[in-house]
Amino acid sequence: MEPLAFASLAHVRVLLLPVGNIRKPDFERWAGEIAGFESIRLGDIPSHSKDDRARFMPNPLSSGFLHLSFTTHPAPTSHVPLSLIRPSDFPLGVIGIASCSQTDALSSVLADFNEVVSNLFPEGATYPLAKNCFVFEESDGNTNIDVGNHFPGLVVIPALLGNKQLHIGTLLADLCSNILGEFATVMQALESPLGNEYLNASIFPTLPPPSDLPRSLDHEIRSHDSLPPLPSQHSQPELATTSGALRSKTPLPLKRNSTIASGLMPPRHASLPPPSAKKKPAVIGAASSHGRLFKVTGDLFLLAGRLEDSEIWYSEALALLKGTQDTAWHAAALEGSAVIQIVQAWASTANEPSDVELWSDILDKLKQASALYHRTTPQTESESTFSLLTYLYTHSVLRQALLLFSVWSTKGWGPHAFSMMMHPDGSFYSPLANSSAPSRRRSFHSDLERLTTISGISRAQIASILTQIHGPWLLHLDERERIVVLQALASIYGALGYCRKEAYILREVLGCVMDLIVCGREDETPIRTPNPGLGIRGITFDGEPASQGVIGVREVEPVEGNDSILRVVKQICKIHGVDLEAVKLTYVSDRQDFTTMEGNGFEEAGNVAETTEAPFGWPELQIGIVREALAVAEALPDYPSVAQFSLSSLKTLHEVMSQAEQYQMYQAATRALAIAKRRGDSRTVEYWSGKPIVSLEILPLPLPRLPMEKPLSLLVQEFTSRGHVIAGYTDPFLYNPRRQSGRAQSTLVQGEPFEVVITLRNPFVFDLELQSIRLSTSGVPIESESITLTVPANSYHPVKLSGKALHAGTLVIRGCVVQAPGGAPCEFTLPLATDDEEDKRGGQQNANECDMERVKRSGLDARGWEKRRSRLSGVDLGSTGQGAKPTIRHLECKVIEEQPLLRIRRTSLTHGAVMLYNGETSTIRLVLENVSSLPVDFLALSFDDSTIGPARQTLADDNLPVFETYETEYDLIYRPVFSWDKNQSPHSIHPGEKTTLTLNCFGKVGCTNGTINVSYAYVHRPQANLQKPPDVFHTRQLSFSALVTVYHMLECDSMDILPYPQDAALVAHHGGDDTPELQAMKSVMKIPDAVDWCLFSITVRNTYGIPFQVTFRRHQAGVDDASTTALVPPGSSTRLLIPIKKISLSMEQTTKPVPTLSDKQFVVTKSSLTSAEEHAQRELFWYREELFRTVHGEWKEGGGARQGSLSLRQQRMSMRMLEALRLETTRVQMSLVPCDEGDAGKSIASNQAGTRFLPSSDEFVCLRIKVTNLSPSALVLSLNVNLDPSSHIISQGVLSNIPLGRLGSGDFHESEVPLVFISCGRFDLRVEVESLNSSGDLTQVGRGLLRATVMAS
Template identity: 50%
Template sequence: MDDYAVCALAHVRILLVPIGSISKRTFDQWAAEIRTIEALRLSDIPPGTRDEKARFMPSPKSRGYIHLNYPSHPPSSSLFDLALFRPSLFPLGVIGIASCSRTDSLSSILAEFNASLKEMFPQDCLYPLARNCFIFEEDDGSTNLNLGDLLPGLVVIPSAMGNKKENIETLLADLCSNILGEFSTIMSNLETPLGNEYLNAALFPKMPSASDMPRPLDDDSRTPLPSFNSQPELTTVNKRQSLLPTRTSSTGPGMMPPSRQSTLGLPARKSGIGAASSHGRLFKVLGDLFLLSGRTEDATIWYTEAVSLFKLQPDTIWHAAASEGQATIALVEAWMASQSTVCAFATRPGQWSDIVDKVETAAGLYAKVTPPTTDNQYHYAHLSFLYVHAVLRHANVLLSVWIARGWGQLALSTMLSPRAAPPAPRGQDAAARTQREKLSSLSGVSRAQVADALSDVHGPWLLHLSHRERIGVLEQLASRYALLGFRRKEVYVLREVVGCIMDLIVCGRAEGDAATFFDGVNGSSPGGSMQSARMQMADVAVRETDRVDGNRSIVALVSYICRVHGVDLDIVKHIDPNNASVDEKHADDEDALEDPSGWAEIQVGIVREALAVAEALPEPSVVAQFAFSALKSLHTVLSDDDQLSLFGSASRALTAARRRGDPRIIEYWSGQPVVSVELVPPHTTRQLVESPVSLLAQRQPVEGSSLLRTTDPFLYNPRKAMTAQGKTLVAEGETLEFLVTLANPYVFDLELQNVSLSTTGVTFTTPHTRVVLAPTSTHTLTLTGTPSRPGLLTIRGLLVQAPGGAPREFLLPLASAEEDERAARRRSAVQCEMGRVKFSGLERKRRSVGASGEGKGGRVRRFLECKVVPVQPAVRIRWSSLAHGALMLYDGERSTIRLTLENVSPLPVDFLRLTFDDSTVGPAQAALAEGELSVFETYETEYALLKRPVFSWDAARHEGRVIRPGQKEVVEVVCAGKVGCTSGVISVAYGYVNRKQATLAQPADVFHTRTLAYPVLVTVYQMLECNAMDILPFSPTAAGEKTGDGDAREGDVRALLGDAEEAGWCLLTVDVRNTYGVPFEVTFGRDQDGKSTPSTTSVVAPGSTARIILPLKKLHLSPPDWDKPIPTLSDRQFVVDKSALSAAEQRAQRQLFWHRERLLSVVHATWREVRGGRSGELSLRRCRMTWPMLEAVRVEGVSVRIGVWRDGGGEEAGRRGEAVSVRGGEFVYVRVEATNMTEDALALTLDLAAEPAEHVLYDGALVDAPLGRVGTGERGTAEVPVCFVACGRFTVDGRVRTVGAAEAVGAARVRVVVEE
């Protein structure tokens, strides 16, 4: 704004006015053309014609300039009191700009020009001194203007004219010449004694009216000034003055004696200041006019005169104004010097500090003025106006120097015309900051200095100013602060600007209302008109169309203020619903973890004010936007009441906006309301299992599959993680339920008009739901929907719509490892930043930008996915043979459960498979998975799981059967009593596998099944216990001895032993104890050689124990049979042998294991209830086998017999009891016969040992005597001649070994009694 230029005192203002029907564009174009002419050389001004007018005319050789300035508005009416005090405030000339078209005539344009001037300037106004109307011919040249009949005051510029600018310049010079001529007229009026009286009459004097003045000799019909002044209408003040005796003889210009003043009878109160009637003021006006006419030397002279007079007779205000003028002269002269001698002009700080001091002094003088209290209030306004301008001038000098990098040509040009100012650094970033600091160091003016000067402008006195001035001053202040980069100060002032404007709007509206009201009252019949007005109001709703042009700017201003204070009121945006795309929002974009920033109390205050502004405008949709933005960004610091009131006003505003037909809607605002979305898992009977079709090819599930559910050997299995997050299977056409958790962090009821699932993929029909969230709580909502086609359904998140707002999608990606890691990293980064400050002040907002910048790129988000499969059949269990699902069994008993299945769907079921689970499986599997069991125990556990399952069924019976819709099917399940089993589940998996293909497309390689679960309660009683199993060697003689002692069951045993031949038998004894309350009959049998199955049966009474004896043929296992590792029944891998057994121990263990297995397969035991038909198996697996038992039960590899023979083998020695009787010193032969009982031929050696060895003589070697290769069933013989040389008892041990082996495969012992 050039009004506030430093050198505004030297500016001749020429008002540009559009006249007639000129378009804005054309006017702007020509006005811009004229505005380029900023100064006119004095030498270009045409000299005046007459001497009286030539007083201010430049001499043809003078070097100065007239500086021109082109305001676009007439001055405000309140300032007209300053007409003489500060002529530079007013447009001295007026240029009307018109374009002529076909319809306009020159006279009409002139009339319009005059009329508009009359409107702009009051009739007693001194200004404008000269005027002209430029008529620009339009380009087509088809105007009907006759250039011949030119009216005075009109200039037509033809479109054909080439150098228009030069032409305009000439015209302007003419105008200036007129103005300078008028200056002389003013001066000559003031130089009269009366004029001087008037000048000294008041603080801000008025020009004496023309009627008061002595008629000058010349007629001034050519000047516009008298034409105004000659109007008959006069204001009351002028009237009063005109009544006074005024005609005095002029003694000469400015030579009025002071004593005359009292005779004038001017009001005494007015003469308080100008009582002295010195010529100071006159000289000052003279100086002003010379300054305007560019003659600085003359101006300096008159100003100096004036100041010296003011020093004698203090007249502070005029003094201050004269100092300002002097400072301006200095600046203008400096500028001229810089223009003429570019090189010689150097920067000397001392030079301009004088000027600055002068300006500062002037400002100080204004501040000191105490206006006369009795005077009218306008004096305050004018004084404040002058003071504020002086201070601004001071600040502007400093600012110009600062911004132009020091005192110099650029700075001076800036002062003359602020348009010439170099661009100032903008923004708050580091670059702008360093640039500002650079400016400060280059110019020698610090920002603080400028701001200091500026802060003097601001004060309560601003209230004295009229609205227009105040807004202007405040705007200037704000823009200066903005230039300096003092954003907070700028915003402070901008708040005042907004307050000022809003006050005008509100008051204007109130006045308007009042005016209409009073119009009604002043009607012919007051009551009636009121009535009728009311009636009208009642009948017809009148809505005025508001003009909203300026509203947007005010709103922008308000939101700028808030933004600087750290509140973004544009967070929530307006959306045009027509081209609105539902924008997405990621769940964790919000980050609540932030340090508080900004001054919360101020923020709340300005937000309230912003709302008040928007409400007063009224801009309801902006109100809503502001309120919602504030709620979103400030809800942590807003009090409950504030939240409620903000929400209330927002809701009201939304309603109002809708009523007014505002097409825009508010985007969704309330942060992130969605906490989680999860799919409610369907009921177990509806859960789907997907299996590959290849599974159907296998007839039976792999044996041992029930053992497969063991723990993963890998600690981290990526495949498992993948499958764990696999898609949920859902069936087409069935309702899905989603649990949605919503949160409301606010203290009011948050209404969500519309909540629905946002899905992609398969068409998914989901109803929209309306929900009201209670204050500060979370709410769980169930949303349902139905997929209508098979395929992939992706649930991206939730679509949420607040009332009157736009729908918004909130994405809820699945928590993946990367996502979690990213979130964790982000959180830790934020937490690390917490409490630390890298950017302070207004830059604090930048931090979050830097933090969230990383890792946004190639992020692949995964969403909750459902695989929708074709329609599935449904089957239910219609009936079961169990009462209450419970079953009571004895240990080892078998029972059958019948289940009746019914197909209740329209689809057939062609796949049926049963799987079972029971309470023994879990612990056993856990124990297996633990891996702490020994190999033997592992085998036992696995055997129990696989070979003796609790439940089993005959799968083959149901293979290929189809249950048609509505049909029933019976399934039988066998349940075996197993101690420790308490419950079980029968799972019936079914599906429709072999569907009819609608197309020839490749059928899917998977099929889907559903599972029905039938839980069974099982009670198993253990009534018989087998323990103390033993195996005894059996020889017929021993049997005879044993049976001889009169056993009760002698007959039985004999019968059993009947077929026990001489050798190769043993006895199995088992104690069976009945722990139950019912007697049981126990039968043991053996199944050997396949020929006879003898058995022994005994009744075991409750609480008693029975010993069962069963003769067994010795078991024969060849080393390949028993020297195998203990097998694992499942196909588990990685079985590590943990036992640290030696090789021998391991062999022993294996022998024990395999012999036991053979034994258990040979012996079978059953039980039967004595009273009642229940029967079952009796398991011997509890019983352990020991080494002596093994020795007894197994068949030796080689049977060895030792005999003692006399006489070279002819006669066997006699026996005495078990021993052999031999005479001492007799030579005998010990003959060893080894018979190979194994399947293979063996190479055998013999070790003989006779004890005590020192009394035995023998021939040959006793150790490693070869027996040769002995075939199966053949006999190898060795003879050793021996002589027992002492009497007594000897033992002879013979051990037969295979060659090279240490262990014996057969052994025998003979006792020898040696007698005399």
């Protein structure tokens, strides 16, 4: 569609028609050549001034121009009533364009041309005034078409002709000359009385039909010619042939004198026929009768380029029309006179000074004209009158707007503005074509403002004129005109930067176009629409772009049909902030092929922004517009676009949509996709609903299947569980750089299934169906099924995908491939979040939130993509210095070789529970079965029970004294609940084999449950190649947990150790008829020498319901084993005694520190004891250990078979007990012997056990002291004797520091002290042995006591 020109009133319109079977490109080429002639100098037009036809011919040597405009569409037939008021709207000349190579084809070309013309223009039409057919010779070069004069109305342009332009120019000038000649003819008809009557008959008069005109004789003859005759060369064949009468020649040339005078006042002939005044007295006042005539004359002079004449006639017409009711004609005359000024200005561009106020006069005239049109009340209520009036009105307003717009867009009143108004070209509506890219909206605005400043016309001014066009009256217009007007309106709004108004108008344009399409289809007419003038030709309704001439909705792309319409739809939506292309269309070519959404690219940024971005736009309007867009796409129909639109709007607008709307959109999309698929449309939509994956994680393998990596060196060293038990599995180092951090790779096993949990998000209110979702991986090939699922509305939905790795190696899980029903699959990757990434994202989020709070952009700049673009451009600038972006890491896991698998077939426990007495040991049997195809050649067991944890905890607290620590550790290590004899167990299990493991279970109070972990592996694999085998192997673990119940039934307490009493030894040696218990007791107590022994005693209490037999056994080197047994009834306690030979430990042993059983590192011993105390403590510790090594307690169920051990570990040892237990360093044996040599055989009486001597008073006795060195080393000893009460004893010699000399180990020394008891009574004789050590100090190493009871002799 040609752009609307301001000066169209001064354009001679020429219709270009394709004739014959000319090809489209050819036609367009030639049409382009012809259309290159926008104006023709008046001087170039051949003048035929011989007859009355010369009236409108240019004056010789006149310097004006005749302006041409070319069209390819004839004016619509409904506009015929305008033929006199607006002659410039009609094609005044017709040029047929044909191409031909054969001479003989020319006749058919001519016939075609005539037929086409007669089809287009009905009989009796005023126009066209001249026609010609240009035949362009096809360039095969040889033929030379000779036309001669055989075909009048046909011109052949030879292919060989060099300067075709010139030739065409000449031909055009000829045509124009014809047209100008015919102007005179028209004028003649109007000037006749009848013609004038017709002219004034109605508001939109037409020329009188030829039959009404009086005929002249010479044309009478012609009228009888029935065949298409051979008229004179330059006449109008159409008029001649169709009517057979030339209207114009007949009437008297009324005005010839005036036209020749050309510029004088036209005489006012009162040649108005009275009948017309009678007929319509109200319409046409008598005085105005010539107003219309003069106006037509002015129009024709304007067209003919004779501006001065035209101006004179216009002013005449205005003078006549001013006072009358004939507003439409008045307005038309005003418009004409306004246009003249522009044409004049254009013609004299060079020397015209630019005057700012020049256009105001023109604008006034145009305003007046518009107001007059607006006021016009058509008398006849026929619709066509309304339509035509509206047409004139809208065009006059548009002309006003164009005037201002041209001046504005060309930076002021000047040659550019004139030429733009005269001959607008394609870029007319985009004055700032180069800067209209939306990225530069800001500068775009400032450019627009600059235009305003330069030209002095504000955009609002232009817009306010444009709004006058818009109103209900637009409905009067017929479709083509309406589209033209609306399109011009939209274009100007667009050029002004008034995007929203443009969108408003575009919606109307769309309404028009779609209405035509829909109606056209409803009528089920063939493709051609009823009105050929409408230009809606060749629309095909099967969704393919129409071939040609479809509604050029915007002036840019006139031939694209559906695409153009959809583009308009998208443009409208875009302005309202809805991106209908948020979901892209793709072609389904290959199912494997999918697009990838990078998790952290701009896409991600978009997604993040999407969630937090401030909403833009008017939700109600947006939804309304989207609905309309859907309706348009459905009506076209373009189903993929329907889907695209509905899904895009769902994606972008779902927050403001109601539930029902969301659901409807989704339904529409689903339906449309199904239809598109059914119809074999190759397009489909991408995955649309944002990024559905929220998180992705590999489910850890179930514990029995989980392989654990162990270094191969572990196999070599002794597999001890000691350290493990104590310290748990924690590392001794707080920071171990070799240990992998918590984000360790997870391990998968080749050939075994693994599961990945993907969390999907559905932000919509409907259940989202996903046709398929599958894992997207790289690295090791996997076997994985895709699944179909439905994500519930408005929720996060975890879904499990399983897969199986086929080889060992590294598996990278990138994300997953999602496909919506009917859509294209799309991969969403989920990289691991690095700190940088997190920071960046956090920053972005903050920025977004900041933006939400303060409004930095308003209006159309606030649309999401505008914001994002500017932000990104800022980011780009900033980040160029930072270099490459960090590599993206994905979830990786390690796939190891196939592993064997064991399972527990059965156990010897019922219900997995064990019931034990404290200290009892029982066995558990586990039957293992190898269910895999690989053998197991490594088995190791580890155990855990409920006592280990708390014990470890107390150990870890580290506040325990050394002694306590030892006890706890001892308990953990030597008395575990479970134990296993490694050497008795099988070492390999072959595939399918079963094997039995036997475990010991020890009853320990406080244990409630325990776990048996069986680690196994296939270590010694056959090596497939010569590669170095990996230095790690993988174990798997079987766990079996048992419930343990331990009954606490026997308690030991108050352990004591006493010196062996001499009396007791005596009793034991006496035989007698005692009870068996007593005899057993006696046999236990029977010892060789009481001095070497001590007595161990302990109380055992039975707190349980049944009696237990308790036995304490003694195992001591060098002595016979002995045991003592007692039956402890329920609820009572029994004390048991057993003699123990005194123990002697070497100094080295007793001074050793208390050992630690674990590998724990002790940094400092935090003890505050003095060295003496520490020594004592150590001595106590070591003797106690020795004691427990010697004495063991056992119990046996009374009358049952169950037995177990009794622990003494709870018992404490005191210093006193230690003294009794420890073998003395030196033993002092004292006796009283008679002093006389003669009485050698006589001994002093003593009591039975020899513990008390009974000497008599006043007798000389000798105190014999035998000191034996029992220590392993030699000692230097001295002796102190203390006699009590000393006042009643007389002794000889010194009593203190009696030197004994050096005694070797085991040596003894006897010394005697003679003394006399000088009174009766009890005496205590004490001896202390002191040893002199190397430093010269004396240490007491032994003592003796002798009691004597002295009786009177």
